[in-house]
Amino acid sequence: MAAAAVRGRRFKWSLELAAAPGGRPRGAAEGRGPLGFAERQLGEGGVHESDKILMEKRCWDVALAPLKQIPMNLFIMYMAGNTISIFPAMMVCMMGWRPLQALMSLSASEYNPMLQPHAALKALESSSRRALQGLVFLVGNGLGLALALYKCQAMGLLPTRPSDWLAFVAPPQRMEFTGGGLIL
């Protein structure tokens, strides 16, 4: 009891040599665990619920990303103009390549599970509305690709006119032979 009396007083410092009867340090006996230590077990249901919503959100983000890219692309397209030079060409390449890459990884993950799918798409797999999100992703990328194609067309990079195939036109076969000239 003497110890309790001593505890009540305030000393500048004190040293208690006698060990506690339980052999445990005092602090631990009072339940002061390490930082972040919770005495009671955390409830499972509530936290899980909010995580799922977040996941869903994230999935939608991934699915909608290509669509969101489109206005930006449109703006860049407008700024780049239709002349063929290195920057517009690079831009068009990127515009075409990215959706293509995304689509390819999509197909790869579907048909061949051994392949490492796109990081963003990995998230989609766990989503419950996977089909819809996949569709949206597909549509977005498709639109991006269409935009790139349109840009190519505007720049005249697509071989859609007869002039583009002119080099492959074979000369017509000659049906008659003729010769002669001034009388020698």
Place this chain on the structure above:
Amino acid sequence: MAAGLWALLLPLAAAVYEDQVGKFDWRQQYVGKLKFASLEASQGSKKLIVATEKNVVAALNSRSGEILWRHVDKGTPEGAIDAMLIHGQDAITVSNAGRILRSWETNIGGLNWETSLDTGSFQVASLVGLQDVVKYVAVLKKAAISLHYLSNGHQKWVEHLPESESTQYQLVYSHGTGVIHVLGVVPQSHLNILTFSVEDGEITKQIRVAAPWLKSLNGMCGVVGEAVLVCVDVDTHSLYVCSLETEQEMKQIPLQSLDLEFADAFQPRILATQPNVISASRTQFFLQLTPSHFALLQYKHGLLSHLRDFQQAALVSFATTGEKTVAAVLTCRSELKPGSSDGLLAGSTLEDSRKQESLTCSNQTYNINLYLVETGQRLLDTTITFNLEQSGAKPQQLYIQVFLKKDDSVGYRALVQTEDHMLMFLQQPGKVVWSREESLAEVVSLEMVDLPLTGAQAELEGEFGKKADGLLGMFLKRLSSQLILLQAWTAHLWKMFYDARKPRSQIKNEINIDNLARDEFNLQKMMVMVTASGKLFGIESSSGTILWKQYLRNVRPGSSFKLMVQRTTAHFPHPPQCTLLVKDKETKMSFLYVFNPIFGKRSQVAPPVLKRPIFQTLLLPIMDQDYAKVLLLIDDEYKVTAFPATKNVLRQLEEIAHTIFFYLVDAEQGKLSGFRLKKDLTTEESWEVVIPTEVQRIVTVKGKRSNEHVHSQGRVMGDRSVLYKSLNPNLLAVVTESTDTHHERTFIGIYLIDGVTGRIIHSSVQKKAKGPVHIVHSENWVVYQYWNTKARRNEFTVLELYEGTEQYNATAFSSLDRPILPQVLQQSYIFPSAISAMEATITERGITSRHLLIGLPSGAILSLPKALLDPRRPEIPTEQSREENLIPYSPDVQIHAERFINYNQTISRMRGIYTAPSGLESTCLVVAYGLDIYQTRVYPSKQFDVLKDDYDYVLISSVLFGLVFATMITKRLAQVKLLNRAWR
């Protein structure tokens, strides 16, 4: 904008770099067939002065045969050189039918002076001396004689000749006595001898000598000794002599006493010599009795003596050095035979007509001997023996350069010109110092033939060409061919190693007929040249070396030639085969000469004997079993002969006869007619277009080149649609000129006619325009150049034919099924110069852009991009025309000196340009010919398929190796670093 486009366009035709001069091009200069030549009479002299039938005065280096200097006059008769006289260091020439007298400094070729003379037909010119000095030159015309100072050309006096209407004055003679004798003849009546005083031109004496047997003085008479006229008369078998100064009558000396006989129908000739114009002529002279029989005679003190007889002599000549005058006689070593038919004679009719003149030396070995004229003795050790086996032509002219050696004996050199215009400079005892092939000054036809593959390449070709004979056999064959390749490769390496040790200047890559082989890009070809003299040449195109020559003896001057390549070198082991059609202008007879273009040998294949005159030929793309293309010859009865005429060919012909058409253009009657071939090789006229000759005459007819490839079938427009070209392979461009040449009424006409149907696709008449018209017809365009008489300038007009934006039939072209006429676009440009030749570049696949090669009268060849002559050039540039890279229209086409492909290697009197594709698509081979021959390469779209000459292999490879090493080192370093980190 326009300036920018021009700037873009300019680098397309950059000139050569200084170190490229002579690397891909060469030029050979010629002078033509000799008319006059003069060899200095001293041993150390280095030059010989020549005047030629090509109106050239030149000095040749007598050591090497090179041209020291050369002056080329007009190619027309206006420039013709009528006489050349040599006095000391000056050469005096009379040209333009006696209108112009010129004096040349022979050392450097400068013009001393030039005077123009009065009109009047030129007869003869002669130097005139007075008291040991040659001071004047006398020019005799039909009605006047004039005397000019040699120093400045000023006229001393001019005198009219009496009775010039009836008398033909033909001879001038003087020998330093202060008088000039002028001899004229009234045929079959009398001789007029006028004596003029040199001082004032007064006629001091006029004699009339009766000579009813005399027709002409030229050749029949000569002046010997102290002004003694000697004439020969074939009817009375006698010589007539008469002193010009004293006698009034001609003395007859019968020749029977000398035992000399004339040949039938041969006009005997007298050859006298006057070594120096201030002293008397030699009393000795040659009398030519038959074409091969000469007699050396002497007339001295009223006595005629026979010094020596020369049988079998082809040519004789006099030469003088110091006091010694010698006669050089060229004889055949064996007997002369009339009209041999060995080798090259094809038509017997030709042979008959030429029998008289064709005395040929059987083994083609000739001797030249010197004889002292005073005695007729042969000088010892003066024989030159030479052989003309290769050419087979007769010597035609002989000039002798005599000099006294240190021991006072006579030495000499001889210049011999043969029938085939070859000049040979000979030295004792028969060494050919140099020779020049002057017939190349007149090339009439030219083809380039690919060189054959090397032995190893041919072996490989042969392996795949032959039929298979078992697995093992094929394997062994493959092994053997690989072995051959290995051998060739080691030989090549060895040669490289061997050459590397020698200094660079000593390495000569001499090309001869044995090591001829195609290079990897087929840039080296064999040029087969046909010359007007009837001599054929095989010239290696990269160096200009003449590898073979062949003289066709029975070709008369003025014949027309057509050279065709029947089989190329692509059909190993069959040798390549060229066929030359020669048609005589007078007799109209033709013959075929078939030969191997690589070795120049006559082919074993017997050509058909052509009994009728041949009008035209047609080389078909079909081949016989030996891969020779079939040649069709149409004769004056419009019957067709096929060559080769094997069964296989006739069967093929029967099959495709309905697709073969001929067109013949008769310029005299102004008639173009088309013929259809029938199965029995007769023809049937299918169309005829008559262009009335009263108004206009047909000048040129140009079809397209058969070996031309057009890669692009259309042109891309600014809106990316296609404008299809109208590529009618049967299209002819016919140019006519008006007969009325008044500058207000003159015109030229252009007709584009389909050669199969005769349909006139386009016709236009250009008023106030005059020829000569130069025309190029290629792909879907025609470019022609003419003189605009109203604006007084040269103009180009370009016509382009398009089908439109739709092709009627993309797979087959038939002239018989063309319902829509092509659209014709046209544009004209001003060109600042006249032109002398024009041709378009041609390449293997036709991808490279086309250039026009324009030969200018200055001798330069201008390479003009066809894009400058494009009728679609807009007057006001639009967005679309810019998209198409069309240059805005500007009427004048400029001549930029950097577009000259031959820098300063000008080509005199250019007559034609020949272009041939090489194995490289970017490269086109060009040969320009005229008096000179020039060969080069052009790259119309630059060398896009070749690394540049100055490509830095060292830098690139060192950078590459450096990078490889750097990656290896950094890889190692990275590994070490990773390992260290792992240990930490």
